[in-house]
Amino acid sequence: MLMNVKKKITISDVAEKAGVSKSTVSQYINQRYKYMSSETKERIERVINELNFRPNDNARNLKVKKTKVVGILVANILHTLSTEIIQIVEDRLQHNGMKAFVCNSADDPEKEKEYIDLLIAKQVDGIIIFPVGNDYTVYNYLINYSIPIVFVDRLVDGITTDSVLLDNHAASFLAVSTLAEKGHENIAFFTLPIDFPVTPRIERIDGYKKAMAACQLKLREELIFSISKDKIQDALQNCLHFNKPPTAIIAGNDLVLLQILKYLKKNNVSVPEKMAVIGIDNVLYADLYEPSITTIAQPIQQMGLKAAELLLDRIKNESQHPFITYRFAPEIVERNSI
Amino acid sequence: MLMNVKKKITISDVAEKAGVSKSTVSQYINQRYKYMSSETKERIERVINELNFRPNDNARNLKVKKTKVVGILVANILHTLSTEIIQIVEDRLQHNGMKAFVCNSADDPEKEKEYIDLLIAKQVDGIIIFPVGNDYTVYNYLINYSIPIVFVDRLVDGITTDSVLLDNHAASFLAVSTLAEKGHENIAFFTLPIDFPVTPRIERIDGYKKAMAACQLKLREELIFSISKDKIQDALQNCLHFNKPPTAIIAGNDLVLLQILKYLKKNNVSVPEKMAVIGIDNVLYADLYEPSITTIAQPIQQMGLKAAELLLDRIKNESQHPFITYRFAPEIVERNSI
DNA sequence: CTGAAAGCGCTTACAG
DNA sequence: CTGAAAGCGCTTACAG
Incomplete structure (x- = not known):
């Protein structure tokens, strides 16, 4: 069962084995069944399962500009605030058919920069950032690439974008x-x-x-x-x-x-x-x-939801309304230490 | 400065503006300077900065099979154990020129499956998994694709791979x-x-x-x-x-x-x-x-280091030594509650 | 020291 | 209802 060197299955393999063209397999993958006979459909389905075919996103994204993936770049993944917000953001994204890659800057501006480059290189649709750096040129890359960004928890001098933070x-x-x-x-x-x-x-x-x-x-x-x-x-x-x-x-x-x-x-x-x-x-x-x-x-819940919403809005409708910094009201929980 | 619709800069744009061929730009990007005149090198460098060019990894990965990215798929990102191990693993990866995308299964086997598919689609070089599911077929996808995996904290019946967990x-x-x-x-x-x-x-x-x-x-x-x-x-x-x-x-x-x-x-x-x-x-x-x-x-530190090491070994030298489950000895910290 | 050409694995208009 | 062909943005052997 397990083989070490295994040729990756491509759409051509599927097409050949199913006796159809690559185009047709592609239609199937993208769920454009409209003009597809059910026999063809079933045949392709079967072959895909047999061969355990998974389309290569890298190839796909070369043609299709949307990746349906956003990056969440956190200053430090050890902070509870970050992981709690991540959990909430992710849930919203999920409901919109998107997924998230979380990247950890570990409080290191250099790492943060590398991850920004990587996320650009991977052509993510947007990024939520808990910034660590104070060098706005890094974030400007993203803006130059028209990749929507939302700042959470912290702001960066010289960068204007949608932001979500505590008052x-x-x-x-x-x-x-x-x-x-x-x-x-x-x-x-x-x-x-x-x-x-x-x-x-x-x-x-x-x-x-x-x-x-x-x-x-x-x-x-x-x-x-x-x-x-x-x-x-x-x-x-x-x-x-x-x-x-x-x-x-x-x-x-x-x-x-x-x-x-x-x-x-x-x-x-x-x-x-x-x-x-x-x-x-x-x-x-x-x-x-x-x-x-x-x-x-x-109010972590509200902050997470707002961050997700802002990013999704920018991703969907290249909306040109001005950027807004949202401030959330803190809540005091009185206990016995005062 | 900010433009909403902006043509993405490609290697062709750089080549044209620098007055060289795409091949030469590619050589530059990949730091193969051996046969490159310093004038050419400097010219390309300048143009890349001017245009703010970032190569598209999706295109690159289509040719070059290694992505230098690993996935870390955690059962639940809210667990301190997970984030602490992530931090350590990431640090090791960093020293080996690799980066990590963290994905959060949020204790949901369905989400976990989706992330596994996504990570395969993105052609990551390997995956560290804190598994949530108990359905081994999901993890078998990875094995079928010869993507090395290391389990942390939990094991899955029916899957044999390198694993790291507490005794x-x-x-x-x-x-x-x-x-x-x-x-x-x-x-x-x-x-x-x-x-x-x-x-x-x-x-x-x-x-x-x-x-x-x-x-x-x-x-x-x-x-x-x-x-x-x-x-x-x-x-x-x-x-x-x-x-x-x-x-x-x-x-x-x-x-x-x-x-x-x-x-x-x-x-x-x-x-x-x-x-x-x-x-x-x-x-x-x-x-x-x-x-x-x-x-x-x-012993979180040791566990994180071992997990990273195991994965890197598999990624580097398609090593065929048998899979091992590493058990780490717990440590008691005596305080005053007993 | 540099360039032309083929090809990676997909998608998509278009033709039939 | 399905296929041939072009093209996405890179890399890489090869030729010169």
Whole structure:
């Protein structure tokens, strides 16, 4: 049964064995049965099954410009947000007869570029990107090739296209105002680095600052930390010795939250008595932690659906309406950490 | 700059504009500079950049049989195990000049089949599969097409190929024997359903039974639960009223563990005093829970590397050595839940 | 050092 | 109702 070197079956093999022309086999494959006798149809069907024939898409796509495949290029496949959105996007695509190839940039702009080249080379019909790079020329390739793109979670300076992301300002505002209502004044904000611009981080910091002002709280720059994951615990430890230490912390995302909780637990800092905590991004274990963690969640379902819809619209009807950036309202899930 | 309908640039356009033949451009693209004057080379290079030319892989692959792309077909992209392994596999592939398209079966055998067809149609060089289906004919397509495949995490009856998975028997044994040493006799085992055979679940149950015997503990079938996620909490509640209720629980995977912890927390069952808990699969929050959770982890790094290596070997040297199923030893991470 | 020509496996108007 | 022929955009032996 298993043979190592096996000549690939082509449409010619099928045609020959079925005693018809390649054209006719092609008609069959493309389900244009209109002018086909049922005998021919059945014969071809049988031969295809016997030979286990699968048409070569590479050849097909050379003629037919649509591939019915879209690329989903994620900044980092380890982020739960990405995989959850992928799942939703894919489901929509499926309903529209399309399939998705997921590519993982692994936070590496170079890899991202390579995948963009590959997806162009494979002639995908469109791409959904969680961008990592900040070099707009890369994304311009796609635009030059008239390949529709939708950005998710992050934006790129210099590129205008349909985009879907959280209303990050609102997320920060929600966090700050909720804490302010509980009487907190010294609220620390922790987020990952912004060496190069990462939309959510920048916007959440900015939102934090504006929210502090709106709540008439004094902005203390030294309570804003934008640092790498493994420096968070040290920074937190450090700021507890400020002469006015924070009484509340906002974690800029799930990874940051994890570090903060690890520190607080290790050092028996009681939550929320000694330190209130709010995390942006919902996390699986929010209910499980003691106390359960108040979080600000992204409406993932809606965001995924919108991203898919935007891409499908562009793919189908070369619609020329202007590009739109959709902002989705965050939702606070109040638990017991504040 | 942006034009909606834009003729795709082909090798002919480049050739014409550079004043050379298509062959020469092709030589350039394929980095066969040996017999090329540097003037020609530079001229072509310049034109390619000017025109923003990207060769069409579909055309290329029609001639050149290798695509330098592999498929990674995951049962469910939401499982952390999958994405972690993907990340590792991809890194190895990258070092070998290959790229990966990730496809998500979303636990749906029908989708899996469609993706297999698509990957064949795209002529990928090989596929790494976390299988969902139990119908071996699907995977046989691949074997018939001489496309190397490596199974990860699960096996499929009737298909012999290189495979990489946890030594599930050892995992169960580790859990049971550790609990037995602490004096537990009534150890419950919770896992997801096995309506159709899912290797890890079946093997872990089987391993549990054998381990109980090996530890000279009485096997009580009523303490083995193989049920869907949303029935776990009820089942757990129920078994606490047995006249000999379990004093320890083994969670068959991370999803099961989550349900169990939710129940125990909600009902103030103290861990480990009233109930000891061990989870198979490491989880992000193992250290964070109160008390921290003892887990049995898969050596993900090694498993990913092996899977990549096996696939690359098959792709490179049509090696004919017999197929091997690699079993990886689990590791127990003792924390405070037992 | 470079080009003309054949061919990869399909699709599609067109002819019959 | 079906087939012959051209062509999609590349690559590659071969000739010069």
